Amino acid sequence: MSYSSPKLHNAMWPGLVGKGDGEGQEPPISLEKMLDLTAAANVNGQKFEGIDYFLFLPHTNPEASDDEIKKIADLIAGKGFSVGSLVAPVWPGTVGDSAMGDDAQQEKFLSAVKMACRIAKIFNNHGVRKYGVIRIDSAEFGVGKWRENPKANTARIVDTFKKAAQIAADNGERLAAEGEICWAGMHSWKDMLDVLEGVGMPNALGFQADLAHTYLYTLGYNAPEHALLKEGYSDAEFWAAYEKMTDALRPWTIDFHVAQNDGTVHGAGSHDKTGKHCRADDPNGKLDITKASGYWLKDAAARGIKHICWDGCMFPNAVLETPDTWNKILDAMIKVRDAHGW
Structure with missing residues (x-):
């Protein structure tokens, strides 16, 4: 069946994350180029309807003036897109710092959330953004330091997130914490x-x-004590474990990324064992994308989800700049919406 919701978005940050001028790194891909690649995708007349956006250089200076942000909004709208979820620049090396850190680090984290809320308001008032959340994480790469005192370190992350959530609520926004094995305190x-x-x-x-x-998460990378599967698991055992995990986290889920994983972990820069995204049609892909998405999208509309986004984080530039990549990704997302939309 064909549905009109959730809206289909593409992420802009694959043009930035893992890119740079360091040894072995590929150069960033500009915002306009990422927008053009996204706009060119077309599957039987269906196109991407929006984009999700990382609020950091070189795409955006999070401290840019209101007028500069409005020009970016004009650029995005001019390509035919809405803006959905925004990624707050909470990482060390951007304007933020560890949510697990001392008072000065916590203040930098909260400052990044305030910047994201300011830009969200400009986009909202412009009209280019009508839905979406602001994404955060603990901004503490790896789990080594967290393991020194798990209880106290989780409590510190909770304290930072509570303060950040109040900032968001005061600005009419919601925060979504990204579940990722490289973020301390969020790694299982x-x-x-x-x-x-x-x-x-x-x-x-x-x-x-x-x-x-x-x-x-089901395999217990970075947290073997919370693994739901053992080596050599069957297909039936995988889906039973997947259901247990999604049943626990789905009630909290307010933002959703469609993606594929080849079962490996892939670090870039200071990331520690981060889940490796791969192409939608990768022969080594471990997930039935459409089926797996259904576990997360049950009652999605009731949780306020209005769009879904593809995340191709850390794809090589040659893959990102190949038009067929985006047609296959868009096709995978259409199948998700046809199966689980509204």
């Missing part, structure tokens, strides 16, 4: 649940589920 499905429940502000802080990252 159980630890992520502990943070969400610890904050206990479901109207202001929810969960962002990504198919590539949450797949690795």
Whole structure:
């Protein structure tokens, strides 16, 4: 069946994340180029309807003036897109810092959330943005430091997230914490649940589920004690484990990324064991994308989800700049919407 919701978005940050001028890194891809690649995709007349957006250089200076942000809004709208979810620049090296850190680091984290809320308001008032959340994470790469005192470190993340959630609520926004094995305190499905429940502000802080990252939750990467599967598992055992995980996290899920994972982990820069996104049609892909998406999208409309987004984070530039890549991705997303939309 054909549906009009959720809207189909593409992420702009694959042009930035893992890119740079460091040794072995590929150069960033400009915002306009990413928009053009997205706009060119077409599957039987269906096109991408919007984009999700990382609020950092070189695409955006998070401290840019209102007029500069309005020009970016004009550029995006001029390509025929809406803006959905925004990624707050909470990472060390952007304008933020660790949510697990000291008071000065916490203040930098909260400052990044305030910047994201300011830009969200400009986009909202412009009219280019009518839905979506602001994505955050613990901004603490790797789990080594967290393991030195898990209870105290999780409590610190919870405290930072509570303050951030209140900032978002005061600005009419919701935060979504990205479930990813490289983020301390969020590196397993159980630890992520502990943070969400610890904050206990479901109207202001929810969960962002990504198919590539949450797949690795079931296997216990970076948290073997919370693995739901053992080596050599069957297909039936996988889906039973997947259902257990999604049943726990789905009630918190307010933002959703369609993606594929080839079962490996892939680090770039200071990331530690981060889930590797691969192409929608990768022969090594471990997920039935359409089926897996259904576990997350049950009652999605009731949780305020109005769009879904493809995440091709850390794709090589040659893949990102190949038009066929985006047609196949768009086709996969259409299948998800046809199966689980409204």
